Amino acid sequence: MLFEPQSEITHTTHGDTASHTDPTNVPAHGLHPDHGFEVNPWQLAWRGMDIDMIGRTETLFALSNGHIGLRGTFEEGEPVDQPGTYLNGFFEQRNLPYAESGYGYPESGQTVVNVTDGKIIRLLVEDEPMDLRYGRTVDHERVLDFRTGTLRRSTLWTSPTGRTVRIKSERLVSFTKRTIVATRYEVEPIGEDMKLVLQSDLLANEPVPLPGNDPRLAAALDAPLVPALADCRGTTAVLVHHTKRSGLAVAAAMGHTLDVPGNAETYVQADGDLARVTIAATVPQGSKIVLTKCVAYGWSARRSVPALRSQVDAALAMAAETGWDALKAEQAEFLDEFWRDADIEIDGDPELQQAIRFSLFHVLQAGARGQSRQIPAKGLTGPGYDGHTFWDTESFILPMLTYTVPAAAGEELRWRHSTLDKARARARELGQSGAMFPWRTIDGDECSGYWPAGTAGVHVSADIANATGRYLRATNDEAFEVECGVELLVEVARFFAGFGHHDVNGDFRIDGVTGPDEYTAIINNNVFTNLAAQQAFRDAVAVVHRQPAVARDLGVSNAEIKHWTACADSMTIPYDHDLGVHQQCEAFTLLDKWDFEGTKGRYPLLLNFPYFDLYRKQVVKQADLVFATYMFGDSFTPEEKRAIFDYYYPITVRDSSLSACCEAVTAAEVGYLDLAYDLLCESVFTDLHDLHNNVSSGLHIAALAGAWTDCVAGFGGMRDFGGNITFAPRLPERLNYMSFRMLVRESRIIVAVDKTKATYRLLDGPPIELAHHGEKFTLSDDPVILPIEPIESGRPPQAPTGCAPYRREG
Numbered sequence: 001m002l003f004e005p006q007s008e009i010t011h012t013t014h015g016d017t018a019s020h021t022d023p024t025n026v027p028a029h030g031l032h033p034d035h036g037f038e039v040n041p042w043q044l045a046w047r048g049m050d051i052d053m054i055g056r057t058e059t060l061f062a063l064s065n066g067h068i069g070l071r072g073t074f075e076e077g078e079p080v081d082q083p084g085t086y087l088n089g090f091f092e093q094r095n096l097p098y099a100e101s102g103y104g105y106p107e108s109g110q111t112v113v114n115v116t117d118g119k120i121i122r123l124l125v126e127d128e129p130m131d132l133r134y135g136r137t138v139d140h141e142r143v144l145d146f147r148t149g150t151l152r153r154s155t156l157w158t159s160p161t162g163r164t165v166r167i168k169s170e171r172l173v174s175f176t177k178r179t180i181v182a183t184r185y186e187v188e189p190i191g192e193d194m195k196l197v198l199q200s201d202l203l204a205n206e207p208v209p210l211p212g213n214d215p216r217l218a219a220a221l222d223a224p225l226v227p228a229l230a231d232c233r234g235t236t237a238v239l240v241h242h243t244k245r246s247g248l249a250v251a252a253a254m255g256h257t258l259d260v261p262g263n264a265e266t267y268v269q270a271d272g273d274l275a276r277v278t279i280a281a282t283v284p285q286g287s288k289i290v291l292t293k294c295v296a297y298g299w300s301a302r303r304s305v306p307a308l309r310s311q312v313d314a315a316l317a318m319a320a321e322t323g324w325d326a327l328k329a330e331q332a333e334f335l336d337e338f339w340r341d342a343d344i345e346i347d348g349d350p351e352l353q354q355a356i357r358f359s360l361f362h363v364l365q366a367g368a369r370g371q372s373r374q375i376p377a378k379g380l381t382g383p384g385y386d387g388h389t390f391w392d393t394e395s396f397i398l399p400m401l402t403y404t405v406p407a408a409a410g411e412e413l414r415w416r417h418s419t420l421d422k423a424r425a426r427a428r429e430l431g432q433s434g435a436m437f438p439w440r441t442i443d444g445d446e447c448s449g450y451w452p453a454g455t456a457g458v459h460v461s462a463d464i465a466n467a468t469g470r471y472l473r474a475t476n477d478e479a480f481e482v483e484c485g486v487e488l489l490v491e492v493a494r495f496f497a498g499f500g501h502h503d504v505n506g507d508f509r510i511d512g513v514t515g516p517d518e519y520t521a522i523i524n525n526n527v528f529t530n531l532a533a534q535q536a537f538r539d540a541v542a543v544v545h546r547q548p549a550v551a552r553d554l555g556v557s558n559a560e561i562k563h564w565t566a567c568a569d570s571m572t573i574p575y576d577h578d579l580g581v582h583q584q585c586e587a588f589t590l591l592d593k594w595d596f597e598g599t600k601g602r603y604p605l606l607l608n609f610p611y612f613d614l615y616r617k618q619v620v621k622q623a624d625l626v627f628a629t630y631m632f633g634d635s636f637t638p639e640e641k642r643a644i645f646d647y648y649y650p651i652t653v654r655d656s657s658l659s660a661c662c663e664a665v666t667a668a669e670v671g672y673l674d675l676a677y678d679l680l681c682e683s684v685f686t687d688l689h690d691l692h693n694n695v696s697s698g699l700h701i702a703a704l705a706g707a708w709t710d711c712v713a714g715f716g717g718m719r720d721f722g723g724n725i726t727f728a729p730r731l732p733e734r735l736n737y738m739s740f741r742m743l744v745r746e747s748r749i750i751v752a753v754d755k756t757k758a759t760y761r762l763l764d765g766p767p768i769e770l771a772h773h774g775e776k777f778t779l780s781d782d783p784v785i786l787p788i789e790p791i792e793s794g795r796p797p798q799a800p801t802g803c804a805p806y807r808r809e810g
Helices: 051-060 215-221 305-322 324-342 350-367 392-404 406-418 420-429 459-475 478-499 527-546 548-553 558-569 625-631 638-651 659-670 673-684 701-715
Strands: 037-039 043-047 068-070 085-087 091-095 108-112 121-125 136-145 150-158 164-173 180-190 194-203 225-233 236-243 249-259 264-271 274-283 289-300 344-347 719-721 724-727 737-744 747-754 757-764 768-772 775-779 784-787
Touching: 037 350, 043 051, 068 164, 091 236, 121 164, 121 180, 164 324, 180 194, 180 274, 180 305, 180 324, 194 236, 194 249, 194 289, 225 249, 225 274, 225 305, 236 264, 236 274, 236 305, 249 274, 249 305, 274 289, 289 305, 305 324, 324 350, 324 392, 324 737, 344 350, 344 701, 350 392, 350 406, 350 673, 350 701, 392 406, 392 459, 392 701, 392 737, 406 420, 406 459, 406 478, 420 478, 459 478, 459 527, 459 719, 478 527, 478 548, 478 558, 527 548, 527 558, 527 625, 625 638, 625 659, 638 659, 659 673, 659 701, 673 701, 701 737, 747 768, 757 768, 757 775, 775 784
Parallel strands: 724 768
Antiparallel strands: 037 043, 043 136, 068 085, 091 108, 121 194, 136 150, 150 164, 164 180, 180 289, 194 274, 225 236, 225 264, 236 249, 249 289, 264 274, 344 737, 719 724, 737 747, 747 757, 757 784, 768 775
């Protein structure tokens, strides 16, 4: 073991639509015949050149640190699908279109902006622009390295006039210096001396493809940046721009170091949307020209243009003093620490091993250095969903980060806390108490233009509270609890206490909502929502008892605490006694059945059938009640979980990338291990195999986080209810071995599982109380080895017609 210590178009709902891709053949090693990537456990490598794959590879090869995101475009600027340079939280506003408006509808949307592009280093070989669409590409390779955190590229190219050069580049977005991007770019003439020209650019307002058919979106993205300052000196340059409507300003500065035999002529210019450093040199064969480029970014809604310029100048100076070699070394050291705490190792499926590490790496990139900013559904890898954050972050991404990079989880929750005033204002606008968090947003304002699958999804507020409670139990972060946690939990409890009500029987109801299943909207007593609110109430009661002084400052009374307790204790949980199964929501099992045979493969349903019909039938877009059996598993018996999975899996079409990982966890728990394996693969290969045919618009970060969930919570059986960490590991037939690592409070542990036993080891920190298949034990200096008994699983239920999980053969 490596680290052993020895879019929205207005009417589109969230959750990408699935294509239900046919099975493919996968080799044990080597190049995947259909997907083009070399199977390697620690990197993603693409060899050869396929212009049709550019949009997809730009996304898969994206680099980010949670603050800056760069799509994996070529340094030469073209060919390109989506240029893509993003800053977390930087957006433009646009009007939201409504056929019929209504009170409380959000008026403005927010769209992530492609900011000033500093990736570009154009190359001219004896006056011939280097462009992979022309001439002859003799050899081409790109490698995303999960251990070094860099994107490497090597290209042997012959120009249309017959001159050959070898180009090598390496790019990083620094984890340790979060405002810095750096590129090492070198060109070697082959066979003869050559005149080479490099043009290193800062370029704003690049043309970008416009998604959808909304003219308001087109207007927002048409040259969204207004020039405010352009300056240059020596081989450095800076551009400052501001948006037209959102009031944000962005500065980008670039600096260079050059290594070239003999003399080179340099020129620098800066004006409006373009700053350029041009370098011309005659390079003898057998030598090369090497350019190291650093770019610093800064943005603000408040700081002046001179202040932003000073910020990026200072960051650039820091990067220059650090140097390329040290930046690379710091990047690798940062990732060493990450893999020490987060690595998952498997045996039995080499391509799955690669996909798991690819997934963990990109989740880290999405959240590592957000520094009190959001984690968007696409990370900073593309413009999908306009760069918005949804419930994905707290329900899918933060569980992984909480137990692997807890500081990143805490920073995201601090961002949610920073938006509390907007959440309170939204609640008041809708006649509610407490805080009502937005369904989709960049800066905390609600941006959903579709009420039934947006505003009605009130579980997002409970999801934030649940993530807060989980983080506090897993970290004992008292500073966060005092500064943010108490207030978050109190305001969410106040919202649900006022939003729900006790009926004549004394039961607490939450009516008129939409749960995770967006094919069943505006319903009463969605079980997931009710259980999430119940947990939020209980976490609020616990935290005000722990922090009475903070609670007093927030005006929490004993009567209020008593009311929250009563709401939690009397929560309505619908159950169909005739069928012996919980109802996803009140009366769900009384709805008409969906005709899956008559659907004839027309998926996703939302693009082929009216919501008018979907909302009236028993058909589930994405795991809802099944997800609740994992998230709130202590509310169900093992028999109830099996009954729920058997009833709801056959009517869930997984028209969302969020579904497979949820179903995989419960499938593993109830004993359908091979089905859980298939569902894990569907989640993990969502982007690598482009199962939804939309990876060019950005990664599905929640689905990638599902790799961690399915391994750790699914096959590892990890649960954390009330701060008690328990495991119930079992492996599917296709896997021989799995190990995973976790941080729990001050303890770092590793769990290794094979077909017959599990080995628990404490890597460092104090002893910790754990449980294995219900047997409690204390993990301290010595490993604990415990047997795994086989489980009688029976035959798993069948998926709906046309919705079998993604299966790979071979």
